[in-house]
Amino acid sequence: MKEMEKINTVGFVTDKVEYTKNNKFKIVRGKRKYLSLQPTRRLSSLQCIVENGVASPNCSGKVVDVKQKQPLTPKDWSVSSWRKKPAKQQPIYPDQDAVEKIVSHIKHLPPLVQAEEAKLLRFRLSEVCRGRGFVLQGGDCAESLEESTDGVRDTVRALFKMAMILMWGSLEPVVKIGRIGGQFAKPRSEDWEERDGQRLPCYRGDIVNGAPFDLVSRIPDPRRMLAAYQHSAGTTNLVRALASGGFADLRNVKSWGMDWASNTEKGRAYLDTAERIEEAVRFWETCGVSVQDPIIYSTEVFTSHEALLLPYEEALCRKDPLTGDMYATSGAFIWIGERTRDLDGAHVEFARGVANPIGVKVGSGMKVDELLCLCDILNPRNEMGRLTLITRMGSKNLASKLPYLVRALKKEGKNVVWITDAMHGNTYKTSSGVKTRSWNHILEEVRDFFAVHRAEGTRAGGVHFEMTGKEVTECVGGMVDLKAESLSERYESLCDPRLNLSQSLELAFEIAEILKRQRQHS
Numbered sequence: 001m002k003e004m005e006k007i008n009t010v011g012f013v014t015d016k017v018e019y020t021k022n023n024k025f026k027i028v029r030g031k032r033k034y035l036s037l038q039p040t041r042r043l044s045s046l047q048c049i050v051e052n053g054v055a056s057p058n059c060s061g062k063v064v065d066v067k068q069k070q071p072l073t074p075k076d077w078s079v080s081s082w083r084k085k086p087a088k089q090q091p092i093y094p095d096q097d098a099v100e101k102i103v104s105h106i107k108h109l110p111p112l113v114q115a116e117e118a119k120l121l122r123f124r125l126s127e128v129c130r131g132r133g134f135v136l137q138g139g140d141c142a143e144s145l146e147e148s149t150d151g152v153r154d155t156v157r158a159l160f161k162m163a164m165i166l167m168w169g170s171l172e173p174v175v176k177i178g179r180i181g182g183q184f185a186k187p188r189s190e191d192w193e194e195r196d197g198q199r200l201p202c203y204r205g206d207i208v209n210g211a212p213f214d215l216v217s218r219i220p221d222p223r224r225m226l227a228a229y230q231h232s233a234g235t236t237n238l239v240r241a242l243a244s245g246g247f248a249d250l251r252n253v254k255s256w257g258m259d260w261a262s263n264t265e266k267g268r269a270y271l272d273t274a275e276r277i278e279e280a281v282r283f284w285e286t287c288g289v290s291v292q293d294p295i296i297y298s299t300e301v302f303t304s305h306e307a308l309l310l311p312y313e314e315a316l317c318r319k320d321p322l323t324g325d326m327y328a329t330s331g332a333f334i335w336i337g338e339r340t341r342d343l344d345g346a347h348v349e350f351a352r353g354v355a356n357p358i359g360v361k362v363g364s365g366m367k368v369d370e371l372l373c374l375c376d377i378l379n380p381r382n383e384m385g386r387l388t389l390i391t392r393m394g395s396k397n398l399a400s401k402l403p404y405l406v407r408a409l410k411k412e413g414k415n416v417v418w419i420t421d422a423m424h425g426n427t428y429k430t431s432s433g434v435k436t437r438s439w440n441h442i443l444e445e446v447r448d449f450f451a452v453h454r455a456e457g458t459r460a461g462g463v464h465f466e467m468t469g470k471e472v473t474e475c476v477g478g479m480v481d482l483k484a485e486s487l488s489e490r491y492e493s494l495c496d497p498r499l500n501l502s503q504s505l506e507l508a509f510e511i512a513e514i515l516k517r518q519r520q521h522s
């Protein structure tokens with residue numbers, strides 16, 4: 001048996017391993033050290049990360065000497081333990097038996113994502129937590145069951161373009177997470193909606209009821225859970241297909257839809273950056289790295305949604321045969337919303353038992369003690385990559401409210417990824433009652449988020465947007481200078497206003513600048 005010092009892995013080396021026959025290896029000393037700054041997706045047969053005695057996702061080597069694994073799913077938890085807790089924001093279905101019938105049916109359907117995808121994302125997020133990489137999470141506020149293939153493709157491609165811009169600025173990997181393939185359930189401020197004297201239940205997302213303002217549409221219908229499952233299956237499949245081949249034509253900046261940029265000096269600077277990205281890709285092609293190479297044309301995009309509708313989430317929990325842990329297979333990443341993050345509530349109870357990477361929205365009312373408790377409940381082993389905190393405080397509040405939280409978590413040594421949702425704290429209604437957000441407020445909140453982390457010596461780990469690849473007219477401002485009067489021209493969102501493609505790209509260029517400055521000063 002040959003002893004080897006250091007095996008290069010995705011980003012780690014094990015101190016010492018022993019080769020056994022058939023290219024299997026065992027860890028002699030379990031300590032891991034970070035080795036490479038450039039995690040790679042392409043692993044050779046002997047490359048592997050060992051965490052908790054379990055080989056990493058994508059690992060084709062085999063660990064023969066595993067340490068006793070501690071289960072990620074706690075013993076005092078079950079897929080239905082949330083039912084004993086108060087569950088906010090759940091629809092009131094007229095026929096509960098029909099709900100349970102659909103739920104039992106979904107329990108027997110294939111998972112939408114594999115545990116391996118959730119594990120891989122957890123690893124990617126652990127890298128961000130260690131200070132390597134940046135998260136880009138984005139997509140619709142509320143997905144539609146009527147969304148077309150083109151709509152999904154446009155959003156994913158918008159995410160790709162934004163990610164390329166951010167990578168250019170940060171020179172770090174960008175972890176792409178779509179609000180896609182399951183973002184169908186919406187928490188609402190009001191239970192009822194009134195129009196012209198008629199009062200109906202509010203719209204709670206296509207998985208619950210229909211958006212049209214009529215009684216039939218607004219009555220919660222459990223069959224929609226099945227429809228949402230099927231739509232999510234198709235969307236997730238499309239996202240995977242795009243991820244494995246959708247990058248190729250994006251090396252041509254002309255296909256980015258950046259006509260809006262050519263009229264101003266700032267816009268021309270963006271175009272210049274875009275052209276430099278194109279040149280960089282061409283340079284590598286000249287060096288012999290083919291565009292057919294997966295490293296150029298393939299990438300990773302993970303699915304995510306708010307785990308709000310608990311009977312549906314329960315129905316899609318599956319045990320990972322490799323580890324025995326339970327995973328929410330409705331999406332790779334799930335989060336708990338601002339309205340349902342009560343410490344003793346059903347949503348926190350559900351999320352604490354699944355082994356996925358999870359997120360929690362953090363509004364300006366979050367108390368330090370409350371957040372520390374959430375960290376303890378949701379990440380009792382304080383593992384990197386498990387917990388992402390998504391601030392959504394609004395441009396008026398973030399600079400004054402976030403520092404206390406960041407400082408307290410740093411002091412307690414809590415391992416979290418901080419990202420900012422610069423949308424939900426910035427919503428307002430125009431004088432004619434249309435929900436909108438201003439591009440300037442969004443950028444302001446992002447800037448403050450970076451500034452707070454810089455001042456506290458912590459890491460701004462990413463951004464979260466409601467956005468689409470279409471040129472909708474839902475948020476005001478940006479270089480296209482969208483005015484409140486124009487919002488009705490193409491307002492398509494089923495719930496909150498999204499950034500359109502040009503507003504999203506413009507924001508990505510601004511964030512890339514921040515990341516670049518940060519890199520140059522570090």
Ligand SMILES: O=C[C@H](O)[C@H](O)COP(=O)(O)O
Pocket residue numbers: 141186187188189190424495496
């Ligand atoms: O997406 C988030 C919430 O569901 C949304 O902001 C709620 O909107 P409302 O305040 O109009 O109910």
Ligand SMILES: C=C(OP(=O)(O)O)C(=O)O
Pocket residue numbers: 141187306336337338339361392421424
């Ligand atoms: C409901 C959402 O946000 P929040 O919980 O932050 O209001 C959302 O992101 O869709």
Ligand SMILES: [Mn+2]
Pocket residue numbers: 141142424466495496
């Ligand atoms: Mn929203």
